[in-house]
Amino acid sequence: GFSYxxxxxxxxxxxxxxxxxxxxxxIEVRQAIAYLLDRNDFAKAFxxxxxxxxxxxxxxxxxxxxETKAELDEKLNAYPYSLxxxxxxxxxxxxxxxxxxxxxxxxxxxxxxxxxxxxxPLEIEWAASENNQVSxxxxxxxxxxxxxxxxxxxxxxxxxxxxxxxxxxxxxxxxNPRYGVPTYSMYNxxxxxxxxxxxSTSYTTDPDMVAAGYNDxxxxxxxxxxxxxxxxxxxxxxKEGFKKNFVDFMVKWNEVLPDVPLYxxxxxxxxxxxxxxxxxxxxxxVPTAILYAWxxx
Numbered sequence: 482g483f484s485y486x487x488x489x490x491x492x493x494x495x496x497x498x499x500x501x502x503x504x505x506x507x508i509e510v511r512q513a514i515a516y517l518l519d520r521n522d523f524a525k526a527f528x529x530x531x532x533x534x535x536x537x538x539x540x541x542x543x544x545x546x547x548e549t550k551a552e553l554d555e556k557l558n559a560y561p562y563s564l565x566x567x568x569x570x571x572x573x574x575x576x577x578x579x580x581x582x583x584x585x586x587x588x589x590x591x592x593x594x595x596x597x598x599x600x601x602p603l604e605i606e607w608a609a610s611e612n613n614q615v616s617x618x619x620x621x622x623x624x625x626x627x628x629x630x631x632x633x634x635x636x637x638x639x640x641x642x643x644x645x646x647x648x649x650x651x652x653x654x655x656x657n658p659r660y661g662v663p664t665y666s667m668y669n670x671x672x673x674x675x676x677x678x679x680x681s682t683s684y685t686t687d688p689d690m691v692a693a694g695y696n697d698x699x700x701x702x703x704x705x706x707x708x709x710x711x712x713x714x715x716x717x718x719x720k721e722g723f724k725k726n727f728v729d730f731m732v733k734w735n736e737v738l739p740d741v742p743l744y745x746x747x748x749x750x751x752x753x754x755x756x757x758x759x760x761x762x763x764x765x766x767v768p769t770a771i772l773y774a775w776x777x778x
Contacts, residue, residue, distance in 0.1 A: 484754040489541035492673035496741040501699035509574030513567040515560035524744035591633030608665035698739040
């Protein structure tokens with residue numbers, strides 16, 4: 482007596498970085514973390530097979546991704562699981578010392594000498610919301626992954642309410658001055674997109690806009706900001722121009738990696754089989770979709 486329909490999500494789950502302090506301010510660290518998480522295995526485990534891995538800030542349900550998928554598959558780094566590649570990147574990034582400033586010998590935490598002469602340990606502070614299945618799976622698949630330790634990295638998880646997590650992420654001092662002190666540089670979150678795909682403020686480098694909370698990755702990359710803006714500076718009918726700008730932006734984003742994309746789900750609607758012509762998708766709300774459906778006797 483029931484029927485169902487399925488449709489891809491216009492959004493994605495992610496490991497989200499803040500890129501202005503701590504180890505995650507360095508691109509090599511963000512990329513190394515991507516190589517140390519088997520994202521195909523993670524997506525399969527979390528979605529039960531009803532989802533897939535994406536390699537940027539998009540979802541399987543967005544038309545411009547669907548029409549550029551082949552090109553993106555050629556141009557984007559899928560960051561396949563590799564301890565060797567993670568170690569190579571960390572060494573290239575200068576994480577070659579131990580806690581005493583001597584050459585790293587493969588035990589304990591890697592350290593990097595900063596411009597002021599201090600040593601920074603390769604220790605990531607991760608804020609996770611309570612009762613979160615993604616967080617629980619990331620403990621197993623990433624934090625406790627033996628290869629993370631082999632790479633000379635440590636990830637510390639702090640579990641908190643989602644409201645508190647947002648205070649830390651947005652550095653909201655209206656709640657408490659302590660939230661203004663950068664503390665956690667990695668979060669696990671998810672983003673859903675609107676029909677109008679506009680990331681022009683998400684990666685802005687304008688100091689006033691950053692201070693107002695628009696760029697909460699705190700990644701200050703002029704090229705990334707320009708490419709995000711370029712997608713909005715087209716005639717609304719110029720689909721080919723938009724797809725080109727989308728690909729150009731995605732290539733740069735995939736390189737600097739302000740997030741590690743984890744999965745994009747396949748959604749399902751279940752309903753009485755008397756309901757006919759139910760044609761929903763992730764960008765249509767229920768009141769709109771139901772206008773075009775009807776019920777049989």
